[in-house]
Amino acid sequence: MHGVPWGILQWFILFWVTMSSGLEERHSMVVWVTVFGLHPELRQIYYKFRRSCNIIPKSLQFNPTFNFTPITLLLKFSLHNFNMSRYASLYTNPQGPGDSRPTALQVVQDEQMQNQLIGKTAVITGVSSGIGIETARALAVTGIKLFLTARNLDKAKEALADFWNPDQMDLVQLELSSLDSVRVAAKTILSKTDELSIFIANAGVMAVPELTTTADGFEEQFATNHLSHFLLFELLKPSLLKASTEKFQSRVVVVSATAHRMQGIPASNDYNYETSGASAYTPWEAYARSKTANTYMANEIERRYGYRGIHATSVAPGLVASNIGRHIPQEVMAGVIGDKMHEVQSLEQAAASTLVAAVGREWEGRGGVYITNCSAAERGEDDGVSTSYTYVSHTYNPKDEQRLWNDSLKMVEKWNDYSTEDI
Incomplete structure (x- = not known):
């Protein structure tokens, strides 16, 4: 855990609370992208944990190259929220x-x-x-x-x-x-x-x-x-x-x-x-x-x-x-x-x-x-x-x-x- 700020670890705990109650409905996806995109080391810890539980096959390797900066994530989620609502109203009254x-x-x-x-x-x-x-x-x-x-x-x-x-x-x-x-x-x-x-x-x-x-x-x-x-x-x-x-x-x-x-x-x-x-x-x-x-x-x-x-x-x-x-x-x-x-x-x-x-x-x-x-x-x-x-x-x-x-x-x-x- 060396180098992982305590604030991020608190997010990690929150993530698992979310996972336990929201796995089926995928509500935890937002938490995952936010936390683990921000901190590559924590993301790798989480990855290793999932491999140890056989959620991910042990033959698969972690790719450390796909990381995001905080500003990138903020822009990503702003764009995500805009796009998710862009078409919603168009499906409410189909003709x-x-x-x-x-x-x-x-x-x-x-x-x-x-x-x-x-x-x-x-x-x-x-x-x-x-x-x-x-x-x-x-x-x-x-x-x-x-x-x-x-x-x-x-x-x-x-x-x-x-x-x-x-x-x-x-x-x-x-x-x-x-x-x-x-x-x-x-x-x-x-x-x-x-x-x-x-x-x-x-x-x-x-x-x-x-x-x-x-x-x-x-x-x-x-x-x-x-x-x-x-x-x-x-x-x-x-x-x-x-x-x-x-x-x-x-x-x-x-x-x-x-x-x-x-x-x-x-x-x-x-x-x-x-x-x-x-x-x-x-x-x-x-x-x-x-x-x-x-x-x-x-x-x-x-x-x-x-x-x-x-x-x-x-x-x-x-x-x-x-x-x-x-x-x-x-x-x-x-x-x-x-x-x-x-x-x-x-x-x-x-x-x-x-x-x-x-x-x-x-x-x-x-x-x-x-x-x-x-x-x-x-x-x-x-x-x-x-x-x-x-x-x-x-x-x-x-x-x-x-x-x-x-x-x-x-x-x-x-x-x-x-x-x-x-x-």
């Missing part, structure tokens, strides 16, 4: 697609990020349709180099034609239902860059009607929405670590969904309904499980790698008309939306939260948070409602987050180039 709610491009403009990421690199999965197109369109304005993945490259070329720039963008074939394809895609990307500043796990499937198993033996929604993105992160992780700087720490944005509120993750022996059986499968439950897995992946990335300069958030785009629901009959989708047609957004608006997480200054050096409507979601009722923008008790569950991570490592071990001790 349907194209209303006053922000678009992804507006977020980039409001953040004054035009041409500010030249020389950096990003990966976005699923750009042949839906919000993936608008995510790529808006992120391109920052000047960042884009690796864009799609299952069907011809379809992607057509979808991206009106803003395609061959000097800035590369298309990479990726079939997320195949872990072999994930491995090939990662190698393709890494053959062209060894530094990656932003990884957006956007692609997904929704409510597959019947229990379907991939060639690798995994339930399709779990494999496509979670497991393949988990493997892709593992393979791209060295480039994310290398690219992270004090000015712009690497970011991972995992696209979850409000539907995650319906269901947590299953037991470790039932991810693929191997225990409960095919008769237990329902399209929406499986989708919700996979979306909770998306949120858990982001939370656990932050826990394991936030100290090393990789920060992860999960985002819910909200209600939007896109082809992710192509499996769902129109009458079923109408029942899901119910009387919330006025909350439906355009694709450009639905991508806004992703851009806030990817380039918003309020998320610099922060993560482990579930974002809706361009802001950290507030606590809601545990009512199982799939269209609410609040979070529920299982949205943050460190025990299950770590269990899913360890289970996922085992499931992708055959395709993973790195052991848990390598990086």
Whole structure:
């Protein structure tokens, strides 16, 4: 404790009081950034304590380079408070697609990020349709180099034609239902860059009607929405670590969904309904499980790698008309939306939260948070409602987050180039 002022130690005690009562709701995040950003030595003490408790794997190393001065933190929190309230009023009275709610491009403009990421690199999965197109369109304005993945490259070329720039963008074939394809895609990307500043796990499937198993033996929604993105992160992780700087720490944005509120993750022996059986499968439950897995992946990335300069958030785009629901009959989708047609957004608006997480200054050096409507979601009722923008008790569950991570490592071990001790 040598060199740590008593005043800071008092803040440390206050922090743990906050942690004990507010871990689930993440209220302690503000205390953590304030205290440990101000004093690197105390931050390292806290890091070592978390490693000793196995909250962070002992194989991970503390990165001492990401520190902030008091004035930097004051500016950061002033900007954070401004940005968190900037869009709040625009979501209070939605009027349907194209209303006053922000678009992804507006977020980039409001953040004054035009041409500010030249020389950096990003990966976005699923750009042949839906919000993936608008995510790529808006992120391109920052000047960042884009690796864009799609299952069907011809379809992607057509979808991206009106803003395609061959000097800035590369298309990479990726079939997320195949872990072999994930491995090939990662190698393709890494053959062209060894530094990656932003990884957006956007692609997904929704409510597959019947229990379907991939060639690798995994339930399709779990494999496509979670497991393949988990493997892709593992393979791209060295480039994310290398690219992270004090000015712009690497970011991972995992696209979850409000539907995650319906269901947590299953037991470790039932991810693929191997225990409960095919008769237990329902399209929406499986989708919700996979979306909770998306949120858990982001939370656990932050826990394991936030100290090393990789920060992860999960985002819910909200209600939007896109082809992710192509499996769902129109009458079923109408029942899901119910009387919330006025909350439906355009694709450009639905991508806004992703851009806030990817380039918003309020998320610099922060993560482990579930974002809706361009802001950290507030606590809601545990009512199982799939269209609410609040979070529920299982949205943050460190025990299950770590269990899913360890289970996922085992499931992708055959395709993973790195052991848990390598990086």
